[in-house]
Structure formats: structure tokens, C-alpha cells
Amino acid sequence: MGTRPVTRTRTHRRPKVAPVMHDPGSLLAASLDERWRVFAREVARARRRPSERTVHDLRVGARRLMATIDLVQAVRPQESLQKVRRELKKHLKAFGKLRDTHVQILEIRKMIRTFPVLRSYLRSLTRAEASLVGKARSHIARMKLDWMGQTLVRARGELSEVLAAPASEAYAQAALVGEAGKSFLRASELRARVSPGDVETIHRLRVAFKKCRYTLEILRPVLPGVNRKLLKAMNDYQTRMGVIQDSVVLSAALGAFGAHNTRVSTAAMGAVQHAMLEGRRALIQTFLEHADELHRFWTAPPALRGIPAAPRNDTQKGRK
16 A cells, blocks of 8 residues: 555557558658657647656657657668757656656655655655756757757658659668567567566666557558557556556665655655565566567568558469
8 A cells, every 4th residue: 555656547649640651751751740740849838837747748759759760760861860869868868857756756645644754755856846847947948949850851851852762662661660670579588588586677678668669659550460459558568667667766766865864764764665665576576477468569560551562573473
């Protein structure tokens, strides 16, 4: 009781992508446009009010845009896009501490009734939040949105030029399937390394799986078998790992707070940590019971939907 980390059951608004032709060029162009539009919108929302929700949505928007950039890079590598990706990663890092603080505040508020000793920690979190919100506002004000937007427009144009060549579609098809398969293979390798006694192995799987999920989400219109139901299952899979990581981060923060605050009862904080450890063990057990669901999230497609197979030559026609 009072030891479960923040659950991530909120339904986030999915980007509304307009119908596009089922070819790699159209898909990537539409995704690049839409992911940028959503990211810029989330930046504007976070600028007005850097709340738990707006900061979270901003970070998700950045990750989705990075996933699209990775797919474009797989088809048409561009140094300018790599610079945009590095900029987005810098923003993710800049808002990471504020996001962790928001998650901890929500969780501590649920735990206080059972563990009153946490009131002093909540006060310290609230003070930290005020400082971090100020830093977030300053960071957002310095974000180079015009430069990023212009760079993405140019990258989209270069991509269109490259894919205008008759033979380019088949190449792009192979590149996209390969990128999706590579992201899943990485997640599968890390799943094999998961150890119940080492939460870091679960965290590494979570990071890799997140990229895999966003990649399949982008390629949904052209990948057979990728539908809303599958993406929902992938989100649930990721959430089981996310609540474990939230618990680890909170537990470490509480340990540091207790060690540097002599006014806090060591015994009372020990009881909190014990309860959190028991709760985390239950969360890990639940995840492990579902861990092999990973393998149903990917089936190598013979071809992308909407792209006809290459014509068979005379030798092939003579075969059965």
C-alpha cells in the first residue's frame, strides 16, 4: 500500500496523420511534417506552463521526431539531420530532471498517508520543482525552433529528390524494413540479457524497446501486422518497465535525501525503502511474466503494403 510508482495509464493524443500514399517517400515526408508539427506544438504548450503533462508530452514528441529522423537517415543520410537529432537529444536531457521530479511528487503524495515521514521530502521536491521550472522556461526560450524547422524542410526536399529516381523505391523499402528489424533485434538481444536481480538490464531493454515501438508506429501504414491493437500492447509492455524504473529512481532519491537529512528518522525511512523494495519486486515479477510477449511484436514482412513486388524475369517465370 502506497508503494507503487506512478502508473502510466494516461492516454496520450496520437498524432493525426493525413492519409498518404503507401510508398516510402510519401510516408517519410508526411511523418516528418507531422512529427515536427506536434513537437513544435508541445514546445509552445510547455512554454506556457511547464507542468508534469506538458513536459512529458514534449519529451515524447521529441522522441517521436527523433525516430522519424532515424528512418529518414536510413534512406538518405544527411549531416544536417544529425545535427537536429543531437539538438533534440540535448532537449530530452535538459528536461529529464524536471520530469523525474514531477513523477516523484505525484507518487509521494500518494504515499504520505501511509508514510508521514515523507512530508519533508515532498517539501524539498516542491522547492526543487520551482527552481527546475524556471530553468525549463529559460531553456525553452533558447530553443532554436526556426533553425530546426528550416533544416527539416530542406531535408524533406532532398529526400523527395532522391526518391524520385525509378529504382529508389525498392531501396527505400529495404532500408525501412531493415531499420525496423534492426531496432527489434536490438530489443530482442537485450531481452535475453534481462536479469531479475539487475534492474539496469530492464532499463536498457526499455530504452531499446521504446525506439522499436516508435519506429513501428511510424511505419504502421506500410508494415503488415502493425495495427492499433499491436501498438497498444507495445505501450503496455513498455509501461511495465517504466514503473519499475520510476521506482528505482525514487528509491535512490529517497536514499540520498535520508542520508543528508539528520532530522529524518532513519527507522521510518527504512520502512519506506522496505515497502518500496517489496513493491518493486512485485512489479519485476509482473514484467517477467509478460517479458516474452516481446517476440510477438515483430514478424519480418515479405514486402511493404502498397508496394508491388518486383516483376519476375524470364528465368523466374519458368520456375514453380
